[in-house]
Amino acid sequence: MRYTRSIVPALILAGLLTGCGLPVQPSTAAVGTPSQPAYQTVAVMLSETAQMGVTPQNTASLEPTQEMATPQPSSTSTVTPVSASVTPLPNTSETPETLCNLAQAGIPIDVTIPDDTTMQPGQQFTKTWRLVNSGSCAWTQEYALVWFSGDDLGSRREEFLRAAVQPGETVELSVDMTAPEQGGVYQSNWKLRNPAGGLFGIGPGGGAPFWVRIQVIVPATITPTPTATSEAAPTETVEVINDGFVTLMAPQAFDLESALTDTEFEDDLSLKLVDGNLILEPVNGAEMADFGTNIPSFSACQAAQTSASALQLGSGLTGRYLCVRTNLGLTAYVQLTRIDTVGSEVDMNFVTWAE
Numbered sequence: 308m309r310y311t312r313s314i315v316p317a318l319i320l321a322g323l324l325t326g327c328g329l330p331v332q333p334s335t336a337a338v339g340t341p342s343q344p345a346y347q348t349v350a351v352m353l354s355e356t357a358q359m360g361v362t363p364q365n366t367a368s369l370e371p372t373q374e375m376a377t378p379q380p381s382s383t384s385t386v387t388p389v390s391a392s393v394t395p396l397p398n399t400s401e402t403p404e405t406l407c408n409l410a411q412a413g414i415p416i417d418v419t420i421p422d423d424t425t426m427q428p429g430q431q432f433t434k435t436w437r438l439v440n441s442g443s444c445a446w447t448q449e450y451a452l453v454w455f456s457g458d459d460l461g462s463r464r465e466e467f468l469r470a471a472v473q474p475g476e477t478v479e480l481s482v483d484m485t486a487p488e489q490g491g492v493y494q495s496n497w498k499l500r501n502p503a504g505g506l507f508g509i510g511p512g513g514g515a516p517f518w519v520r521i522q523v524i525v526p527a528t529i530t531p532t533p534t535a536t537s538e539a540a541p542t543e544t545v546e547v548i549n550d551g552f553v554t555l556m557a558p559q560a561f562d563l564e565s566a567l568t569d570t571e572f573e574d575d576l577s578l579k580l581v582d583g584n585l586i587l588e589p590v591n592g593a594e595m596a597d598f599g600t601n602i603p604s605f606s607a608c609q610a611a612q613t614s615a616s617a618l619q620l621g622s623g624l625t626g627r628y629l630c631v632r633t634n635l636g637l638t639a640y641v642q643l644t645r646i647d648t649v650g651s652e653v654d655m656n657f658v659t660w661a662e
Contacts, residue, residue, distance in 0.1 A: 406443040408507040410499060412517070413437030413477050416509075417645075419554065419654055421625075422520045424644050425602055426486035427658060432552045434519040435481040436497075438509070446472040449502040452480045455516045458493040461485035465500070490525040494518050524602050545605045546661040548637075552644075557585060557651040563631060563639045563659045575633045576641070578653055585648050588617035591634040598628040598640065605660050609638045620646050620653060637662060 418435040426432065440446055446468060454464040462484040472478045487493060496516035498508040507513035549566050560574035561567075568574075575593040579586045589595050594613035603611070608630035618629070625646050631639045638660050645654035 407446075408499075408501055408505060409440075409442035409513055410507065410509050411439045411441045412509050413439050413479075416517060417519075418479055419481075419552065419645070420519055420521065421645055421654075423492070423522055424520075424656065425522045425524050425642060426656070427547075427550055428486060428488045428490070428523055428525055430486040430523075430550055430656075431483065432486070432521075432656075433481050433483050435479050436517055437477060437479050438499075438517070439477050440472045440474050443474055445474065446478075446499070447502070451500045452482060452497060453500045453506070455496045455498040455506065455508075457496040457518065458487070460487070460493060460495045460519070460521075462495070484519065486521060486523050488523075490523050492520065492522050494520040526602070526604055548659050548661045550656075550658040552654070552656050555653050555655070560590060561655075563633050563641075563657060564635055564637060566657075573634070575631060575639075578651075580651050585620040585646070585651055585653070586617050587620055587629075587653065589615050589631065593631060593634045595629050595631045598630045600627055602642075603628055603630055603640050605638060608640050621648065622646055633659065 414437070416437055418437050420432060420434045448468050448471060450468050450472075452466045452468070454462070462482050466480065466482050468478070468480070482497075484495070496518045498506045498516050500506050508516045549564060551566055553561055553566070553568070555561055555568070555576075555578040557578045557580040560569055560571075560577040562570045562573045563575045565573065572591055574590055576595070577588050577590045579588060592615075594615050595618070596611040596613040597618065598608065598611060611630040613630060613632045618624075620643070624643050627643055629641050629643070631641060633639055640658055642656040643653060644656055645652070647653070
């Protein structure tokens, strides 16, 4: 029969599949869809069986391990420690700003008015210091000489530099001052100020100020002793017609009445260099005498034995007073505050009285 022949091959195929050990599972497609062909059901069963029959070795080769998931550096890469990239902090004790603000004393530092120069009450003078720029940059005109402490001596408290001072250069800085009216010792301390407002001086680290120190001596009032015939003699007052400070450089002359230099026939004292010796000589009929180290009064200088003799100057005469009778017959004195035989210079304080 045709019916029997068509069933036999199908049974043989099913037997073969069962002999191979493939599990026969109902397919959801075959149950839900009766009209679906039988070979589709077999294909689905074969696919599911293939997935279930994968060996452990194959599973390990397909799934990524932890070692594969984590990237490893190549053998040529170099790991740099964090500390190797740290930049050392700069040495803040030697910044460019600090190096700019360095000064040292010149030779000599006191160009005028050495320490303990004697002054008259209210006497005006000019103090000059010699300093060296020992820093690494220029002091511009924005730098200033400023009062730091002590007595201000009636002066301006700041003086700006008039020109730039390059590293290694020497500069002379001056300020006008006035001696106090009261007698005593006075000291005024000064420093330099940079454009940022920082102060610096001399010495190690630039911390020490430089100064001017003077002695103000009040002359005694001259009161004549009354005579038997004078019942009420008035107190004698002596007028000062000129006083101050002057620097002479040989060959140069000075007039004590006008306080001018090189006035020819009006000069009273002349500074000369004779055979290598520094000489101070009265000229035009003036005379002088060495009074010593004490400040003279008007009457003392008037009574001094003056002459036209010249005086050879040396460092041993620094600070001494000379009484002078001027070429006009007036009484005066000079104090030798600085004697520079090498540079042929002399600094003098002077007072000239009216008769």
